[in-house]
Amino acid sequence: MLIKEQELDTLFQWIEEYDTIIIHRHVRPDPDAVGSQLGLKLLIQNAYPNKQVLAAGTSSDSLAWMGEMDDITKDDYEEALVIVTDTANQDRVDGAHYDAGDKLIKIDHHLVVDRYGDLQIAYPEATSASELITEIASRSKNKLPMTKEASELLYAGIVADTGRFLYSPTPYTFEAAKTLVAQDIDTRLITDRFSETSLNEVRFQGFAYENIEFHDEGVASLVITRDIMEKYQISEDATNIVLNIPSTVSGMYTWVNFIEQEGDNPKYRVRLRSKGPAINQIAEAHDGGGHAMASGAKANSLEETEAIINELKQITTEFLKNK
Numbered sequence: 001m002l003i004k005e006q007e008l009d010t011l012f013q014w015i016e017e018y019d020t021i022i023i024h025r026h027v028r029p030d031p032d033a034v035g036s037q038l039g040l041k042l043l044i045q046n047a048y049p050n051k052q053v054l055a056a057g058t059s060s061d062s063l064a065w066m067g068e069m070d071d072i073t074k075d076d077y078e079e080a081l082v083i084v085t086d087t088a089n090q091d092r093v094d095g096a097h098y099d100a101g102d103k104l105i106k107i108d109h110h111l112v113v114d115r116y117g118d119l120q121i122a123y124p125e126a127t128s129a130s131e132l133i134t135e136i137a138s139r140s141k142n143k144l145p146m147t148k149e150a151s152e153l154l155y156a157g158i159v160a161d162t163g164r165f166l167y168s169p170t171p172y173t174f175e176a177a178k179t180l181v182a183q184d185i186d187t188r189l190i191t192d193r194f195s196e197t198s199l200n201e202v203r204f205q206g207f208a209y210e211n212i213e214f215h216d217e218g219v220a221s222l223v224i225t226r227d228i229m230e231k232y233q234i235s236e237d238a239t240n241i242v243l244n245i246p247s248t249v250s251g252m253y254t255w256v257n258f259i260e261q262e263g264d265n266p267k268y269r270v271r272l273r274s275k276g277p278a279i280n281q282i283a284e285a286h287d288g289g290g291h292a293m294a295s296g297a298k299a300n301s302l303e304e305t306e307a308i309i310n311e312l313k314q315i316t317t318e319f320l321k322n323k
């Protein structure tokens with residue numbers, strides 16, 4: 001049990017109090033963002049059929065199987081409770097007006113870089129926001145009973161953020177999974193959503209295996225240009241599938257992908273990962289942040305990508321010296 005009793009009390013009190021509850025999550029959603037958002041929506045809707053519960057944000061084609069977003073206008077925010085899940089900082093909230101409600105609650109599992117909202121349920125120890133939503137339901141004393149439909153979404157969120165329970169699950173993760181699987185969900189069907197790959201994605205993986213640079217310092221790097229995304233018909237989000245290839249290579253401890261952004265000058269979205277030294281400080285130095293072993297940043301030029309690789313080489317060399 002991660003969440004403080006007092007935070008739960010306030011959360012349940014506010015959910016009970018408000019007739020309109022609007023749930024947001026981060027831009028460029030992943031299954032944990034949508035799973036925690038729509039999972040919570042279904043739980044509240046099930047317990048309070050007379051409340052208006054809305055999901056805000058842009059729809060994502062690849063996650064359409066998880067459910068739809070609602071059409072929301074600014075007027076809906078009047079006298080509304082707003083809950084934002086899976087979003088570390090306000091810059092990343094998807095959907096306008098998230099701060100136009102009467103009260104704002106943050107439910108998140110990222111490192112705390114931005115304390116926003118009137119109530120924060122923020123636990124970096126949790127693997128996923130979906131894990132936290134499951135704990136909330138489990139400890140609600142039946143105010144938000146778990147349902148099968150919500151379980152499917154929350155399970156998908158946990159499966160995605162833990163890489164199918166590979167990346168640092170805790171006793172709380174399995175406790176949450178136990179609660180969800182007990183709803184008699186088809187876990188096989190859900191995990192299959194994550195294991196199917198399109199032919200374009202397979203070809204793109206081939207490109208990545210050929211082109212990842214493995215540096216002597218235990219650092220791996222890959223630049224993914226707009227041309228490459230065009231060639232393999234891969235969306236920016238889908239480039240994620242090659243990110244963790246270096247984790248399987250002996251002697252590699254930190255790695256980075258640079259994903260070129262649209263525009264005239266080369267600019268990159270940076271995905272940093274580690275199985276050795278903490279890399280979030282490097283991310284913070286380059287307009288980003290995140291977890292010790294998984295962070296995101298920005299690079300505004302090719303020179304900055306080189307600088308990031310050099311910083312990774314430094315901390316990885318240092319880490320290996322003390323190992």
Ligand SMILES: [Mn+2]
Nearest residue numbers: 032086128129
């Ligand atoms: Mn998440």
